[in-house]
Amino acid sequence: MNVILSADDEYLTGLTNKGTLKRAYKDMESGDISAEYGDDEITVSTGGEKCTIKNPLAESKCSCPSRSICRHIITSILWLKQNSDSKETSKEPEKIGIDEAFKNELSCYPLKALEKAMKKKYYTDFMRKAEIGTLPEIEETTIVSVKFPDDVTVRLISPLEYSSCSCHSKELCQHKAKAILSWQIKNKIIEPKVPETKEKAEIDVAKAHDTAEYALKFLSGILSDGLVRLSDNTAEHAETVAVMCHNARLADSERQIREIGSRLEKYISHSPEFDSQKLYMLIIESIILLEKIIKSENAETMSKYSGEFKAEYILSESMDIIPLTSRHFSSLDYEGNIYYFINKDDKSENKFLTYSDIRPKFYEGNRSNSKYTSAPWGLSGNMQDIMKNEIRLKSPRISNGKLSSSADTDAVILGKRDINSSCVYKNVYTDFAKMVYETFNKKSRNENDRLVFIASEKCVSSEFDEITQSQKVIIEDRQGRRISLKARYRNESSDIVERLDKTGKIMMNNPGINYVIFGSAYIENGNCYIYPIGIYDDIYVSKMTPKSHYISELSGAYLYFHDLFDEVQSMLCDIIQCGINSFDLYTQIKDNADESQKMGLLEFSNMLGKLEECFRAKNHTYSNDNSEIINLLESIYLYLETGISMTEVHIAVSNLKKESE
Numbered sequence: 001m002n003v004i005l006s007a008d009d010e011y012l013t014g015l016t017n018k019g020t021l022k023r024a025y026k027d028m029e030s031g032d033i034s035a036e037y038g039d040d041e042i043t044v045s046t047g048g049e050k051c052t053i054k055n056p057l058a059e060s061k062c063s064c065p066s067r068s069i070c071r072h073i074i075t076s077i078l079w080l081k082q083n084s085d086s087k088e089t090s091k092e093p094e095k096i097g098i099d100e101a102f103k104n105e106l107s108c109y110p111l112k113a114l115e116k117a118m119k120k121k122y123y124t125d126f127m128r129k130a131e132i133g134t135l136p137e138i139e140e141t142t143i144v145s146v147k148f149p150d151d152v153t154v155r156l157i158s159p160l161e162y163s164s165c166s167c168h169s170k171e172l173c174q175h176k177a178k179a180i181l182s183w184q185i186k187n188k189i190i191e192p193k194v195p196e197t198k199e200k201a202e203i204d205v206a207k208a209h210d211t212a213e214y215a216l217k218f219l220s221g222i223l224s225d226g227l228v229r230l231s232d233n234t235a236e237h238a239e240t241v242a243v244m245c246h247n248a249r250l251a252d253s254e255r256q257i258r259e260i261g262s263r264l265e266k267y268i269s270h271s272p273e274f275d276s277q278k279l280y281m282l283i284i285e286s287i288i289l290l291e292k293i294i295k296s297e298n299a300e301t302m303s304k305y306s307g308e309f310k311a312e313y314i315l316s317e318s319m320d321i322i323p324l325t326s327r328h329f330s331s332l333d334y335e336g337n338i339y340y341f342i343n344k345d346d347k348s349e350n351k352f353l354t355y356s357d358i359r360p361k362f363y364e365g366n367r368s369n370s371k372y373t374s375a376p377w378g379l380s381g382n383m384q385d386i387m388k389n390e391i392r393l394k395s396p397r398i399s400n401g402k403l404s405s406s407a408d409t410d411a412v413i414l415g416k417r418d419i420n421s422s423c424v425y426k427n428v429y430t431d432f433a434k435m436v437y438e439t440f441n442k443k444s445r446n447e448n449d450r451l452v453f454i455a456s457e458k459c460v461s462s463e464f465d466e467i468t469q470s471q472k473v474i475i476e477d478r479q480g481r482r483i484s485l486k487a488r489y490r491n492e493s494s495d496i497v498e499r500l501d502k503t504g505k506i507m508m509n510n511p512g513i514n515y516v517i518f519g520s521a522y523i524e525n526g527n528c529y530i531y532p533i534g535i536y537d538d539i540y541v542s543k544m545t546p547k548s549h550y551i552s553e554l555s556g557a558y559l560y561f562h563d564l565f566d567e568v569q570s571m572l573c574d575i576i577q578c579g580i581n582s583f584d585l586y587t588q589i590k591d592n593a594d595e596s597q598k599m600g601l602l603e604f605s606n607m608l609g610k611l612e613e614c615f616r617a618k619n620h621t622y623s624n625d626n627s628e629i630i631n632l633l634e635s636i637y638l639y640l641e642t643g644i645s646m647t648e649v650h651i652a653v654s655n656l657k658k659e660s661e
Contacts, residue, residue: 003057004053004057004077004081005081006099007077008142009021010141010142010143011142011143012024012074012077012078013155014145014155014156014157014163014164015157016068016069016071016074016164020071021074024078027046027047027071027072028046028075028078028082031046031047031075033079035076035079040054040055041053042076042080044076044079046075046079047072047075049062049064051072053073053076053080056158057073057077058157058159058161058162060077101158102157102158105159106156106184106189107184109160109184114180115177115195117172117174117176117177118177118178122178123195124194126178126181127192127193127195128194130185131192135182135186136179138182138186143155143157144156144179144183146179146183148175148318149317149318151166151318151394152167152175153165154175154179156176156179156180156183160180203248203249203306205297205299205302207247208249208250208293211245211248212248212250212253212293213290214244215241215245215253215290216294218241219260219286219290220626220627222283222576223575223579223580223626223630224579224580224581224624225581226575226578226580226581226582226583227267227276227576227577227578228577229579230264230267234268235262235264235265236261238257238260238261238264239258239261242254242257242258242261245257250307251308252289252305252307253289253290253293256285256286256289259282260279260282260283262331263275263278263279263282267279276573277573280572280573284634288634288638291634292305293305293306313399313406316397316398317395318393319345319393319396320343320344320390320391320414321342321343321344321353321390321392321393322342322390322419322421322423322424323340323386323388323391324340324341324342324533325340325387325518325533326338326339326383326384327340327492327493327496328495330490330491330492334358334359334360335492336356336357336359336373337356337383338358339354339355339357339383339387340353340451340533340534341354341355341403342421342424344421344423345423346423350398350448351427351451352401352451353401353402353403353448354401354447354448355376355383355403355405357373376409376411377405377409377411378407378409379411379413386413388417389413389414389415389416390413390414390415390418391411391412392411392414393409393411394409394410394411395408395409395410396409400446400448401446401448401449419536419538419539420538420539424453425539427453428516428539429452429453429455430454430455430477430478431478431479431481432454432479432483433479433481433656436521437653439521440521440523440649440652447520450522451518451520451521451533452518452520452530453516453517453518454475454483454517454519454530455514455516455517456475456476456507457475457476457477457514458475458476458507459474459475459504459508459511460474460475460482461473461474461504461508462501462503462504462505462507462508463504468488470486470487471486471497471501471504472485472486473485481657482656483529483656484527484529484530485519485529485530485532486530486531487500487531487532496533499535500532503515513537515535515536517530517532518532518533518534518535518536519531519533519534520533523649526562526566526648526655528653528655558651559651559654561599561643561646561647562647562648562651564592564601565640565643565647567592568592568640569640571585571588571589571592572633572637572640574588580615580626580629580630581624584615586616589608589612590608590612592608593605593608593609593612596608603639604636607635607639608636610632611629614632
């Protein structure tokens with residue numbers, strides 16, 4: 001009888017649900033109920049059914065077809081409580097918190113069983129959040145209620161195997177396991193600790209060394225001979241080297257060399273998209289990585305530089321996202337669609353999110369060329385229709401702002417998309433200098449960190465550049481700073497070029513009309529540009545924050561440093577163009593070394609001076625060993641990378657006023 005007396009409404013709700021409990025109260029008032037008391041159980045007749053009430057109550061049975069704790073069982077328990085002869089029923093004390101027996105049951109639940117039920121990735125991600133104090137909402141009465149952000153609620157009761165979850169699982173599901181683990185962490189039964197991850201498949205150190213050395217020899221040969229002496233099959237050779245890196249489990253090197261091959265092919269085919277500076281940077285970065293791999297003495301060290309073939313997606317809590325726009329992407333080897341979203345949670349580190357359906361062009365049927373992407377996350381239809389609605393993602397997997405199409409993620413349509421949301425207003429820049437500083441002062445190569453909203457005060461000009469085949473619209477902010485919206489004409493970007501042209505003309509002819517532009521910011525030749533991805537005329541600028549007065553001051557020193565770095569970078573591009581073996585512009589190197597010394601950059605000056613000495617020494621030797629020169633080029637590149645990143649933001653802000661000149 002004690003177990004019946006202690007079963008309050010919270011406990012009974014945990015056994016069944018609020019609706020069943022409410023119905024049981026009504027049945028108890030209107031029904032003809034009787035009971036027969038046995039030694040270990042009580043038989044109650046109610047509603048034409050017979051219920052056998054046992055201890056624990058969750059093992060009670062009913063003659064009705066229901067296999068769960070039905071309303072007849074709950075009615076029987078309520079009636080027995082009301083009609084008990086125990087004096088305790090006259091005035092039952094209010095219970096605060098769970099009893100000691102239940103606490104002991106929760107405390108002793110084995111951690112290994114919880115980890116197994118949650119699965120490795122869920123458990124690891126949960127522990128990672130718990131380490132920083134992020135736990136679900138926990139409420140203790142006579143039971144323990146745990147509510148998760150994805151609208152899943154777990155009610156833990158004693159015995160624990162009879163606990164309930166809103167996912168309706170009868171077993172120990174991941175939600176119940178998370179609930180027990182949350183209680184244990186909250187009550188300091190265990191300390192949150194991210195489990196050590198098992199090492200990826202063991203790298204064959206000898207094979208990786210041989211492959212890295214071969215790849216290094218290939219790239220050093222390109223630097224030594226120069227682009228002007230490339231053979232027609234060099235790009236194909238790069239693809240072979242990339243395959244070798246793949247077989248040796250050198251994922252990052254494979255990606256770099258495959259991109260080098262694509263850029264070499266553009267050079268060989270005289271493509272206007274070829275950029276010698278980007279190719280040089282990529283080759284040097286790849287050489288630096290390969291040298292680290294070669295110096296690694298064991299698989300553990302080498303794994304730090306080998307990279308992963310598949311991005312590691314981190315499991316996140318439920319999130320509400322607003323679709324923004326999409327664009328078609330096409331490169332030499334890949335094609336597909338990219339979809340852009342904004343996170344409604346202002347505190348999330350993933351402000352902008354993307355979902356990509358990009359595949360190699362050699363897939364059968366060229367599926368990637370389709371404009372219609374099937375909806376992921378258990379949604380029906382295609383992404384074009386889904387993008388019209390606000391979405392709630394449950395247990396999404398995210399890697400650097402990129403959403404996975406994992407089957408473990410579920411999605412719910414919340415209603416039609418409303419772009420006029422506070423999460424949009426808060427991220428619209430009306431001060432272009434502030435946008436440049438805040439966007440490019442981040443030490444991140446994540447593409448999503450360059451996504452921005454900007455709104456202008458007026459449009460200055462709109463024109464199509466026949467030489468670069470680019471549509472360029474210059475807009476101005478409230479402080480008179482100007483920035484260019486620029487989109488180069490390609491087959492995949494024809495829609496955005498046409499819309500940008502139309503938008504520019506409308507703004508020029510109607511000064512009172514302004515648009516909010518969503519795009520990707522980048523700095524090129526000292527100027528900041530926006531590649532427009534979405535153009536909106538339905539975001540109410542008047543609702544945004546008042547205009548700011550972001551003050552920016554440019555020291556003349558930044559300009560001198562930037563010009564020097566730009567000069568040295570151009571010189572390095574000349575070296576890759578004609579090759580180390582043929583480069584003889586020693587005076588140019590010496591002039592840059594002398595200028596660096598005058599500006600106080602002694603370390604940089606010494607590197608350039610040493611580079612000049614090495615080039616002059618080549619005139620007096622037949623050796624084809626350029627390793628010392630290549631090592632110097634690496635050091636100079638790393639120095640330039642730091643120097644340019646420190647100056648280009650200030651230069652770009654300075655040039656905001658010069659953009660129309």
